[in-house]
Amino acid sequence: MGKKGVLLVNLGTPDSPSTADVRTYLNEFLMDPRVIDVNPVLRTLLVRGIIVPFRAPKSAKLYREIWSETTGSPLMHYSILQHEALKQRLGDEYMVELAMRYQNPTIESALNRLKDALVDEIQVIALFPQYASASTGSVYDKVMELILQWPTKPNISFVNSFHDNELMIATFAENGRKYNPESFDHVLFSFHGLPQRQLIKADHTHKHCLKVNDCCQTLTDTNKFCYSAQSHHTAKLIAEKLNIPKEKYTICFQSRLGNDPWVQPYTSEIVAKLAGEGKKSLLVFCPAFVADCLETVYEVTTEYGDEFKALGGDRVQLVESLNDSPTWIDALEKMVRENHI
Incomplete structure (x- = not known):
């Protein structure tokens, strides 16, 4: 053979x-x-x-x-x-x-x-x-x-x-654990963004997406192919692995292009909101990527880091991607x- x-x-x-x-x-x-x-x-x-x-x-x-x-x-x-x-x-x-x-x-x-x-x-x-x-x-x-x-x-x-692969979740958790998540004021799970219209197209029932309150919060048979629902599920599994309480983390989406509405909340707006609340340190996971890239190395560390500091925060720490773990x-x-x- x-x-x-x-x-x-x-x-x-x-x-x-x-x-x-x-x-x-x-x-x-x-x-x-x-x-x-x-x-x-x-x-x-x-x-x-x-x-x-x-x-x-x-x-x-x-x-x-x-x-x-x-x-x-x-x-x-x-x-x-x-x-x-x-x-x-x-x-x-x-x-x-x-x-x-x-x-x-x-x-x-x-x-x-x-x-x-x-x-x-x-x-x-x-x-x-x-x-x-x-x-x-x-x-x-x-x-x-x-x-x-x-x-x-x-x-x-x-x-x-x-999105729910146990060893993938374990790798992100291993990488995050090195930074002692409990020592940060807040944790972000920042995913690559998509236009909202693409989520709507993925809803084959035409009755669920954006019509059911908090429809992405829980993965079900109805939304199992939804990018946002899968992203929420990934973040929750990593948070559970690291014992991060729900009130201490936020799921958000980055890298918008154009003026059409994209999946929300936007990472940039969450960073500004947390700075306004007096948060000083953020730990950021980017679980949509299996390898570090422009969106992780530069967008999170430099762009969001600079924005956060300009608004009174002290530091934004990126958790490296899966890379060659x-x-x-x-x-x-x-x-x-x-x-x-």
Whole structure:
């Protein structure tokens, strides 16, 4: 029998922090119809005419702040380490490839390597703990678009989400425990934001999302595919693992784009609110990311840190992401072995 194939897919990163490479990355990312889910003509006008020309130089400057001359972007660095560690764990029975949804290494090149190796099956793990149409859904689309062109197709499986994975929760708890959460005035679980319209689209009943009070607070059969509900569930599991009482933590969402309403509460507003209440120290988890990136290393540590201090706070401490933690590699290994076809 041939090998089993595993494809790890993370979001992506520019090839370099140059404005040209950031512009290329943003164009590919934001032109994805699952990311900006509006009329194609409007999306093109917005992305290529307004967003990217203004955002690329600013984003390039931010990428330069976190870029390492030796390892590049944190997201790429830790994705490579995860890939290498998982290959070692799984051994010769498996062939493991790494790809990025946007930019390099491409999903197409990784799939072609698996195809050329004649693997018996391919298990796709989109490295986003909580399912969202704009992340995991987009990876599914791209993988199937490419495989549909193959004359012969191996068995394909997808890991839909792992928002409640015990070993993933344990890794975030391990990372947070090092900072003594009880010593901070408040704890934030800050997730990547999404437009509210995408949550509404994900409500197949058309009767639940935004129509039921606090509908995301508890994960149920009705909202089990909802990104916000899954995010709340992840945060609660980490908080329970660390014995953080409910009144001492807040679940919030960062990285808004445009003027449409996004999932709330917004992290920036919560940071300002807590500073106004006299809180001096914040511990911040970012459980939507399996590897540190611009949104964790810069947005939380620098942007929110500076905002908090300007409003009277003393410090914002980021809890590092899963990165190359051995417990997280345990989680990936178990995920692969238990979910293969």
